Amino acid sequence: MRTIKKITHRILQLAPTLPFFILAVCFLVLPFISMVSRSLTDENTGAFTFNNYTLCFTKNVYKVTITNSLRISFIATFVAMIVAFFVAMAIYSTGLRTRKWFMPVMHMSQNFAGFPLSFAFILMVGKQGFIRLSLEAANIGILKNYNLMTYTGVIPVYVWFGIPLGALLLLPGFEAVKNEWKEASKLLGCSNVGFWFRIGIPNLMPTLLGTLSIVFADSITTYTTSYILFGGTALLLPIKIANMFSGDLKASEEVGCALSVILILIILLVMIICNIGKRISAKRGVTA
Amino acid sequence: MKKSNALHYVVLIVATIIFIAPLLFVLIYSFSNGWMNLLPNEFPNTQFWHELFFESETFWENVGRSIILCIVPIIISLLCMILAMYTIVMHFPQLDGIVQTISMLPYTLRGVVLAISILTLYAGKGTIFSDRIVMLFCVYAVIILPFVYRGLRNNLYAINTKQIVEAAELLGASGLYTFFRIIVPNMLTGIAVSALLSFGAIFTDYSIVKLIGGNRFETAQTFLYYQQKSGYGPKTASYIIMVFIIIFSIAIISYQLQKRNDKDQSK
Numbered sequence: 355m356r357t358i359k360k361i362t363h364r365i366l367q368l369a370p371t372l373p374f375f376i377l378a379v380c381f382l383v384l385p386f387i388s389m390v391s392r393s394l395t396d397e398n399t400g401a402f403t404f405n406n407y408t409l410c411f412t413k414n415v416y417k418v419t420i421t422n423s424l425r426i427s428f429i430a431t432f433v434a435m436i437v438a439f440f441v442a443m444a445i446y447s448t449g450l451r452t453r454k455w456f457m458p459v460m461h462m463s464q465n466f467a468g469f470p471l472s473f474a475f476i477l478m479v480g481k482q483g484f485i486r487l488s489l490e491a492a493n494i495g496i497l498k499n500y501n502l503m504t505y506t507g508v509i510p511v512y513v514w515f516g517i518p519l520g521a522l523l524l525l526p527g528f529e530a531v532k533n534e535w536k537e538a539s540k541l542l543g544c545s546n547v548g549f550w551f552r553i554g555i556p557n558l559m560p561t562l563l564g565t566l567s568i569v570f571a572d573s574i575t576t577y578t579t580s581y582i583l584f585g586g587t588a589l590l591l592p593i594k595i596a597n598m599f600s601g602d603l604k605a606s607e608e609v610g611c612a613l614s615v616i617l618i619l620i621i622l623l624v625m626i627i628c629n630i631g632k633r634i635s636a637k638r639g640v641t642a
Numbered sequence: 643m644k645k646s647n648a649l650h651y652v653v654l655i656v657a658t659i660i661f662i663a664p665l666l667f668v669l670i671y672s673f674s675n676g677w678m679n680l681l682p683n684e685f686p687n688t689q690f691w692h693e694l695f696f697e698s699e700t701f702w703e704n705v706g707r708s709i710i711l712c713i714v715p716i717i718i719s720l721l722c723m724i725l726a727m728y729t730i731v732m733h734f735p736q737l738d739g740i741v742q743t744i745s746m747l748p749y750t751l752r753g754v755v756l757a758i759s760i761l762t763l764y765a766g767k768g769t770i771f772s773d774r775i776v777m778l779f780c781v782y783a784v785i786i787l788p789f790v791y792r793g794l795r796n797n798l799y800a801i802n803t804k805q806i807v808e809a810a811e812l813l814g815a816s817g818l819y820t821f822f823r824i825i826v827p828n829m830l831t832g833i834a835v836s837a838l839l840s841f842g843a844i845f846t847d848y849s850i851v852k853l854i855g856g857n858r859f860e861t862a863q864t865f866l867y868y869q870q871k872s873g874y875g876p877k878t879a880s881y882i883i884m885v886f887i888i889i890f891s892i893a894i895i896s897y898q899l900q901k902r903n904d905k906d907q908s909k
Contacts, residue, residue, distance in 0.1 A: 367733045371741075374726035377718070378744045380771065381784040385759035386751060392762060441657050444650035456654055461897060463661040465889050468846055469866045470882045474664030476874055477671055484667075488680040518661065568749075575752040577849035578863075582870055592754040596853055599758050607762060614755045621750055 393611035406612035422505050423591040427574040430509050434516025435566055441521040446528035460518040467515045468578040475511050503583055516569045527561025559635035563628040571621045591617050672879035690880040701865055708861040712844045715782035716837050723790045731803050745791035757853040778854050786840035797832025838896030845889055
């Protein structure tokens with residue numbers, strides 16, 4: 355009798371968590387399960403099949419979409435991470451005063467993504483962009499072969515919004531690199547560059563990898579910025595997926611589900627690889 | 643040491659220019675009448691700003707709708723999370739891991755994918771979740787879970803919730819009284835920070851509102867979209883700057899609050 359009372363008491367105590375779990379189950383868990391199961395069913399017969407996935411990797415449209423997204427995101431993430439590394443290092447090395455004026459700049463550019471960003475790029479280097487026209491008028495040809503509205507030309511835009519995100523996430527990692535280490539290594543005859551290669555970067559590795567996976571996920575799921583540049587027919591994963599459900603040409607929703615699952619798997623894969631890398635760098639004993 | 647510091651300053655100055663330039667150009671453009679050469683035409687020209695403030699009712703209506711669309715999901719999300727986190731901190735600390743995992747899911751199941759999966763599950767089924775507005779509110783409530791979780795969790799642990807409640811009980815305060823008169827007021831900064839961060843995330847969203855709302859629900863972002871579709875003139879630039887000002891002022895307030903919050907907690 356007492357145990358029953360105790361159990362009901364525990365369950366009653368648990369009651370306030372219900373709204374949260376209902377929200378999470380109805381709008382996260384169930385939709386995800388239904389999407390995965392739909393990606394594995396046949397459009398016409400409703401039977402279990404892997405065909406939707408094979409279609410994603412064999413049909414040209416989907417293949418190009420996946421490679422476009424991967425190529426843009428990988429290149430943009432890589433470049434953005436390198437720049438973000440130096441920016442974060444500069445903020446860290448120059449101390450508090452520069453941080454005071456540079457942090458607002460970072461936050462500002464983070465909030466500028468989406469429509470404003472694509473608009474600004476069109477204004478600057480689009481077909482009628484004033485920088486392009488001024489350069490042409492002055493007979494300087496560096497932008498002659500550059501086209502913003504191509505899957506290569508759009509990479510600078512992705513790099514642009516990747517840098518502030520990367521730098522903001524890297525900063526805490528830099529703060530963990532102690533000044534004492536630098537002084538000690540200097541006393542032992544290590545140069546500045548040598549310090550970063552042998553001590554600084556290995557210690558930053560976990561932060562670097564974690565940041566990389568976030569910047570990558572952010573870049574591969576970007577919708578708004580590229581939507582305005584390419585329109586709804588763009589061959590990029592998020593836009594293609596969205597278009598398969600709301601476009602005028604009603605495409606197979608099952609294949610759309612398969613593409614969504616592939617997008618999630620790509621993000622997860624990068625995350626897992628970064629986590630393994632983190633663990634390896636931690637095992638080597640570089641983190642004090 | 644001095645020399646390398648100079649290099650760092652160069653990096654920061656170049657970065658600042660690169661990041662400020664697009665914003666500055668759009669701002670200048672909005673005060674001009676076209677920009678095809680090195681210098682904009684007829685600068686300064688306030689005609690488009692005048693139109694924005696005094697003749698563009700649709701724009702302000704859309705901004706208003708955007709704000710409503712932000713507030714309701716934030717309230718839903720905050721309520722669910724406060725109740726859940728409070729119970730967990732008080733009685734079921736072992737469940738914290740589960741709530742954290744769930745709250746971080748939207749990082750992987752991002753905007754478009756989540757919207758699509760919810761759309762295919764509920765659209766046209768005739769349940770309460772099939773209503774597009776309900777759907778939008780709930781999707782946003784889920785999307786902002788990471789911000790809400792982080793803001794509230796730190797706060798609940800920082801104020802030593804358990805000890806406070808036990809002390810209040812010893813002094814004869816009832817559970818509800820303690821919750822509303824002591825716990826919630828102590829969490830206000832955490833709540834405010836989460837709410838403002840979430841506000842930014844929802845206000846800048848276009849993909850979800852487009853997918854779920856279709857053409858039926860117009861927000862500030864859909865307005866910007868149609869403006870850009872109709873042309874890249876200075877008028878569009880003025881709207882873009884206006885929306886950016888709204889978002890950025892919200893962001894500034896939340897960063898200031900956050901800073902104060904961090905300072906309070908480190909004391």
